[in-house]
Amino acid sequence: MQYDELIGEVQHRAQLDSREAALSTTRATLETLSERIQPGEAENLAGQLPEELGRHLENVDDVERFDLETFVERVAERESLGGDDYEDVAYRSRVVMEVLDEAxxxxxxxxxxxxxxxxxxxLFALQETEATAGPDSE
Incomplete structure (x- = not known):
């Protein structure tokens, strides 16, 4: 999957207002993921992504152990979207992982x-209702 297609998919599926927001979410998710997984796995994933995205997986050499809640909090801190609650950030991270899984x-x-x-x-499985309805629907 090419860079523009991947970011476009994240934007569309997460129902984001701009490509910049999709890039921010993707970057934040990848950087946080790189802190949690072994460097070799980060390199394997980075090698299959467009260079513009893969570089966000290459900055960390030490693996940290933290729970999913901390993962989502770190993504939120890195995103430039601001003001979103835990569920919104978690949903966007799930969308990124879903698109990566396809890429x-x-x-x-x-x-x-x-x-x-x-x-x-x-983090790796969007429920069908979430995928079709989005994070704010009920």
Whole structure:
């Protein structure tokens, strides 16, 4: 998947107002992910992404252990969108992971998921109702 297509998919699926917002969410999610997974896995994922995005996975050498809530909080701190609640940030991160899952081939995402505790499963699977309705619908 090319850069423009990937960012466009994140923007569309997360129902964001701009490509800049989609890039901010994608960048923040990737940078936070790079702090949580082994550098080798980060490099494997980065190698299948457009260079503009893959570089956000290459900045960290030390793996930290933190829970999903901390993951989402770190994404929120990095995003330039501001003022969003936990559920909105978590939803956008799920969208990024869903698009990444479609963009990469082989076992990269399976290996990445295997490094994370079970509580991270929510990050990798959008429920059908969320995918069609978005974070603010009820």
């Amino acid at each position: 990469v081939t082989g076992s990269v995402m399976t290996e990445l998921k295997s490094q994370l505790p079970d509580e991270y499963d929510d």
